[in-house]
Amino acid sequence: MTDTSAPGNPNPPQDPNGEKPAAPIMRVLGQYVKDLSFENPGHAPVQSQPNIDLGIDVGAAPHADGNGLYEVSLKLSAKALADGKVMFISELDYAGLFQLQNVAQEQLEPMLLIEAPRLLFPFARRIIAEITREGGFPPLLIDPVDFVALYQAQVRRANAAGTPTQQ
Template identity: 45%
Template structure:
């Protein structure tokens, strides 16, 4: 008779858990600037006096599945405006669309949407920050070093806006 290894309930439980929990992998295949525009309004119009800038940054994130298996494109869009604090005259406008293509495996379907819109932009953000700093410096301004973006809060705000839009749509829908 062949000897079989003994299994205890503890070893069986950890073995089952290891088999049930898939290994998550997230690999950046490529990343690139999809679109970029920098307008130096200060140089075009000229502003008298010492202009103290006020910076406003708007961020939007979007994702889509690509043709290849487990590949997704995640797009981070930034719209940065700088105006003078005193008069509100624009100094510069920077628009950037930065894409990353990711190979993702092991993420459950119900968790894929938040994973794409939170974890993937976190990985590309350092590159976005560097591009923004370089563009503002090369555009004749002090290099703008973006603060860390809370992609979890951004995701929650996008979800709340979507729910609110659905409520308004339901309220405006005619009753038959």
């Protein structure tokens, strides 16, 4: 007999009357900054509006403790260029520890690479805004991110390279 109540079990348990599976559960157990850097090589008045190069990457991996635990990492990078000079470079690796229960295998990857970063994003966005403001620039307010489109692009790249999408 298989224990279907184990966290992260791909075969979710049935409710007591056996009609429908139990609802998937995602718990955020913790959030933390894994890495943060801010470089300010060109803090000088500029005459033009800076161009911001923004990079976003999402990765997920099972946690060493198991039990349906996963670490999801949201990496944000921003580089401001004005008048041909680098004004600032900011990089943030913000992560969360998530516990998943009653999640079917086909739902696991979308939950980790869409829903989890969607929960982490507002906190990471705030950190980037604060670090750029503290660096002497107007706060960099990153627009909301479509994590579904980001996931779909990541799946296409992984399929083209023949690798799994979870990193």
